[in-house]
Amino acid sequence: MKIAILHTRLSGYMVASWRALKRRTGAEFLIYAWPNQPDAPFDVSQFSDLGTIHNRNDFSTSEIEVSVRDFRPNAILTSGWADRGYMKVCRKMRKTGVPVIAGSDNQWIASPRQIAAILTSRFHIRRWIDALWVAGERQATFARALGYSGVRLWDGVYACDWASFASADIEQAVAAARGSAHSFLFVGRYVDVKGIDTLAEAYRRYRATVPDPWPLVCAGAGPLGQVLRDAGADDRGFVQPQGLPALMQGASALVLPSRFEPWGVVVQEAAAGGVPLILSERVGAGVHLLRPGFNGYTFPAGSVEHLLQRLLDMHALSDEARAEMMRNSYMLSRQYSPERWADVFCSGLRALETTRN
Numbered sequence: 011m012k013i014a015i016l017h018t019r020l021s022g023y024m025v026a027s028w029r030a031l032k033r034r035t036g037a038e039f040l041i042y043a044w045p046n047q048p049d050a051p052f053d054v055s056q057f058s059d060l061g062t063i064h065n066r067n068d069f070s071t072s073e074i075e076v077s078v079r080d081f082r083p084n085a086i087l088t089s090g091w092a093d094r095g096y097m098k099v100c101r102k103m104r105k106t107g108v109p110v111i112a113g114s115d116n117q118w119i120a121s122p123r124q125i126a127a128i129l130t131s132r133f134h135i136r137r138w139i140d141a142l143w144v145a146g147e148r149q150a151t152f153a154r155a156l157g158y159s160g161v162r163l164w165d166g167v168y169a170c171d172w173a174s175f176a177s178a179d180i181e182q183a184v185a186a187a188r189g190s191a192h193s194f195l196f197v198g199r200y201v202d203v204k205g206i207d208t209l210a211e212a213y214r215r216y217r218a219t220v221p222d223p224w225p226l227v228c229a230g231a232g233p234l235g236q237v238l239r240d241a242g243a244d245d246r247g248f249v250q251p252q253g254l255p256a257l258m259q260g261a262s263a264l265v266l267p268s269r270f271e272p273w274g275v276v277v278q279e280a281a282a283g284g285v286p287l288i289l290s291e292r293v294g295a296g297v298h299l300l301r302p303g304f305n306g307y308t309f310p311a312g313s314v315e316h317l318l319q320r321l322l323d324m325h326a327l328s329d330e331a332r333a334e335m336m337r338n339s340y341m342l343s344r345q346y347s348p349e350r351w352a353d354v355f356c357s358g359l360r361a362l363e364t365t366r367n
Contacts, residue, residue, distance in 0.1 A: 022251025026171035030348035071095035195261035200232030205267030281343035
């Protein structure tokens with residue numbers, strides 16, 4: 011099997027799913043990807059086992075088209091439709107019979123841009139893309155409005171590297187947590203959309219409220235790092251994917267106060283390690299991975315007062331209640347894995363081919 015991958019920016023979790031597909035099918039990849047952002051500087055050398063990662067910016071659309079055509083792929087996997095050059099390649103290859111699958115983490119928010127996309131989808135998106143592979147239900151709502159359903163609508167495009175983050179024995183992890191120091195954890199870019207100001211102010215008030223405040227450990231990079239440090243956070247800087255599991259294992263709760271988060275794979279990474287969750291209502295993954303009071307809490311995005319209360323609620327939990335939340339997070343995290351991702355890809359591609367025939 012040959013798969014041409016036309017991607018935006020690479021991440022450890024996406025590559026873990028590609029590796030699962032390679033293990034299952036022996037797939038050969040042709041990969042083009044955008045360069046990573048300064049506030050998410052993933053080390054792409056760790057992905058070298060998948061083959062050469064071509065920098066999208068070093069190639070014209072016509073050069074990519076020739077490369078893909080010469081590769082003779084069984085399918086094209088692209089991350090959405092934001093890159094017009096990628097879409098031009100997809101449109102031309104689809105005319106030759108190559109199925110095109112596009113990932114989508116676009117939550118349905120009824121924006122003017124989404125409504126325009128729905129009204130014009132039969133002239134554009136549906137001519138370029140055979141199947142939309144969505145992250146979850148909020149994304150599926152938008153995909154259905156675009157005209158995708160049945161074998162053309164796939165679920166679960168994002169999965170963390172579950173084996174790396176999951177506790178080998180959740181009960182052992184629960185026991186270890188009882189004797190460990192507590193801490194809150196934030197992982198993400200230090201930018202406004204992540205709700206950094208909300209987190210900093212809520213944590214500042216939390217520290218002033220309780221006599222024995224938990225540390226707030228932050229892993230990321232970006233222009234608002236000083237805001238977190240001024241609030242008393244322990245800023246660890248950007249942590250490469252291989253260093254995240256150990257960081258998660260020491261956390262008592264993940265806090266993600268995003269103003270808007272299409273999905274948030276970090277949520278599943280934390281849950282797999284048995285970490286309870288505190289998420290804003292705008293975090294897409296929360297629909298599937300958080301049950302309020304079961305494995306954590308939710309709060310309105312941008313509300314310092316509500317986030318402060320959730321930090322206090324987590325702080326006040328008994329060891330028994332916290333242990334139950336750990337077990338529940340672990341259980342919910344099992345919905346997604348690189349192996350399931352590979353299963354969905356293979357079964358979905360077969361279904362598309364059957365429909366075409």
